[in-house]
Amino acid sequence: MRDYVRTMCDEVWPACARVGEAVEKWPQGAGWERTGFWLAHGRTLQETLDQDPVKLGRYDRAMGAMSNDRSFSVEHVVEGYDWAALGQATVVDMGGGVGTVSKELAKAFPLLDFIVQDRQEVIEHASLDATLKERVRYMEHDIFREQPIKDAAVYFIRRVLMEKNNEQCVDFLKALIPALKLGAVVLIQDPMVPNPGTCPSWQERRFRESDVAAYSLINHCPREEEEWRDIVLRAGEGFEYKGVSMAENSNTAFVEAVWRGERGSQV
Template sequence: MSLTDLAARITANAQLLDAHLKSHNLPSPSTSIHTCPDFPNPNNDPAVESARIALLEDTQTLRNYALGPAQVIRELCWNPEPDRVAHTASSAALVTNAPFYDWFGHSVEEVFPASAKLAEALERCNQGGIGDGRAEDSAFSLAVGDGESVFEFFEKRPDKQRRFRGAMEAVGMDGGHDLGFVVGGFDWGKVGRGVVVDVGGSSGFLSIALANAYENLSFVVQDYKHTVDEGRAALPSHLSERVSFQAHDFFAPQTVAGDVYLLRHVCHNWSDENAARILRNLVPAMKSSSRILLVEVVTVRPGVVNRVQEKYMRNVDVTLLQMLNTQERSREDWESVVTLADKRLKVLRIHRPEGSWDSIIEIGFVVMNGHD
């Protein structure tokens, strides 16, 4: 493709995005410290998201063509007047956005040091494999944790744990992790007046979003005691009769008979064996009609998705390897984990809502053999 053709495609997508902003009375993007932190797409319009992704890819390609492979350009900071340096929109976010500040601190002090130890960790783990998936064998444990897993490290350091929760909140602000994809990505209506068990649900933010959208559903949020205590204290009063909180270890047998067991970004933190244990512990409480929903990245072969999505997917995959000695999984990987958990369970459906980084993996019983 010629430079002119590429520029024409960039112009077409830019015009589409401008029209979107104008029609919804939204501000145009800028480098001002007052600009929106993410590109405005409040309704998660898939056409807008597709145009935005195409614009990102094409502008990067055009820039690379214009630079040539041998050139390196160092970006200048914003220098509004001599001898003064001012915030850009990006640096100002560290001051004005507390979760983003937490994410930056976590990245600098925990993720980056772990990346420097990844090669050594891989050499120790079965000559380049990921070993048995023990978190205490991770690059993070070598670099920061003094032999501790990331979970042990945070449990002993409440300030670091609080910052990590803030960092995960910042990750959740990414449009690709919008809770609306879970709210609208599954047929919750068919659950009727059922009970949804939000396993590892933190302070209950996903259950709250679902409860606001589906008034017939009830929710039990399970996590560490101190986490669910915080969630209970912050729960909006109008949801107090439908959203409850329970301290629970997901490596222990499930005690709540639910219609749906919802696990968002839980199993990817664990090895295949441990992820299977988490799922296996749900089985005794399940009914024949119960469903397990995993909200997770499902990896695909290179070239199947656009470059922006693939870059995100591979970055998270490597980060999980560094921090936890685990990985993101393909459809086949998830099916293997489910079979390992219980041969009566099967992946029934995998659906990735348009614009979402995550897929919704629906799991249910195939053969009950009298279990109910």
């Protein structure tokens, strides 16, 4: 917790103080170099950590403290969606890192198989229990390139699109279309800004604070429901937007879309 407070004081809060300036300077900007952090520190967060081992160690320990926060827990993924209703099916976990989420889902739902996709330098650090090797496998993949795994039941992406602008989110969905079978689900789990008064005030305050922190780092913020609807519908008329549901006691929401069009069709 000491490392978390120090990281916030030294790195994040000075960036938060420059958010307004960054938004005015780059009104359509999203990315690491058009941010309050850049204005405050003259470099991105990643560059700051790469160039200072002390700050990197402190940041890693701070993120470890955050991982103990139940609002970030994988249990919200396991319990927040009706995975059992899929029966025997394949789930593609895009940007899934070393497979932390897929491994927990595989333990809870023995009929599901998982393909975890990420950069090679990430997945090469993955490890699996012997009991999961037949049901969880790894693949190098760029989410903006055409999806190579066809006919999966669910294409799942967690806490990745939060760092992308709306145009990139549309491009991500379009890259999935050639792989989608009728009824395939695209499930996005991301932080979300709820409509005012729709959750307890303490929770809404936390969402708004996260909103400012996100702006300070990437000049973007957790999206509201209308933004998600617009992104899904812009990606292709074959997508049916099913809506957004907040995961109980979590800082994230599930955005669900179902493919109703023909394979490979943008119409």
